[in-house]
Amino acid sequence: MELRTVLVVGTGLIGTSAALALRKRGVRVLLADRDPGAVRLARELGAGTEWDPARQPEQQVDLAIIAVPPAHVASELLALQTAGAARFYTDVASVKAEPIHRAAQLGCDLASYVASHPLAGREKSGPGAARADLFLGRPWALCPTEEAAPEAIATVLRLIELCGANPVEVGAVDHDRAVAVVSHAPHVAASAVAARLADATDVALGLAGQGVRDVTRIAGSDPGLWLGILSGNASPVAEVLEAVAHDLADAASALRALAEGDGTATGELTQLLKRGVVGHDRIPGKHGGPASAYAVVQVVIGDRTGQLARLFQVCDEVGVNVEDVRLEHAPGLPLGIAELSVQPDAAAGLTEALRERGWQVP
Secondary structure, three states: OOOOEEEEEOOOHHHHHHHHHHHHOOOEEEEEOOOHHHHHHHHHOOOOEEOOHHHOOOOOEEEEEEOOOHHHHHHHHHHHHHHOOEEEEEEOOOOOHHHHHHHHHHOOOOOOEEEEEEOOOOOOOOHHHOOOOOOOOOEEEEEOOOOOOHHHHHHHHHHHHHOOOEEEEOOHHHHHHHHHHHHHHHHHHHHHHHHHHOOOOHHHHHOOOHHHHHHHHHHHOOHHHHHHHHHHOHHHHHHHHHHHHHHHHHHHHHHHHHHOOOHHHHHHHHHHHHHHHHHHHOOOOOOOOOOOOOEEEEEEEEOOOOHHHHHHHHHHHOOOOOOEEEEEEOOOOOEEEEEEEEOHHHHHHHHHHHHHOOOEOO
């Protein structure tokens, strides 16, 4: 199934990123949003042209992508189908079971609709944060109902292919339980940790390092957006958070016991920390397979224009692929540490090359 024209309803981060990815592949994209400013910005970014609903049905597109909050997916789907906007429809909300159930209640045509969810995002929101490569190599859940027509499924699979993502077919209920574990509950947990910083002293904040930034990064996302996501997946998220709360309560009890001199309490803490290592190591690597064990080369880098480009130029010169990079700034100083993750057999050669070119490698 070839996609010639696509309508994106909702020009936020996900909708605009999908539009940009499709435009790069030569697809004609129409844009719609209740916020005229969002449509205008998405259009200026090159994501497409504004949709004119008055030209329906002669302007019918191949696929409509509904990129609105979960609570509004079903009503938007019904309105679009009533207008004959597209041959087929999908949504990209991060909750699946409730929108599908609601769509059935409203009498939507489930044959032309295939629910989906790209597992990609950023802590920033809005069209200004959109990227054409946002979905590259990322899983994209596909949750067709029994009523979904084969051609509708093929059309959404083509969308996923054009965006560079990897399709994963999963039932809606299983999807919601899965994202509760890997996305929704972690967001609440990150927010709970970040909330402790709201009343932290200046001394504590001055000592903040990369660890707390890593743990709380996603807590900077739009609360209104996340309230809608969490409300749509409330029970699965609550179950995960209750399990996390149980572990944290046990850890707190063990620490209280240690503070009172009970050395036997270290066993419970050790078990939790070990389970954390096991869980961390099960997170797939960047290509979806088992996580690779990389060597980390630390380089002192000045906070000046072009420093990262120079650093990567050295890597290119010696033929070393950088698998990942992290930056940690030194508080109060115009420099920081760049941590380059590379294959273990490349670490020594890269370290030597950097030192030869004047870089400080601790």
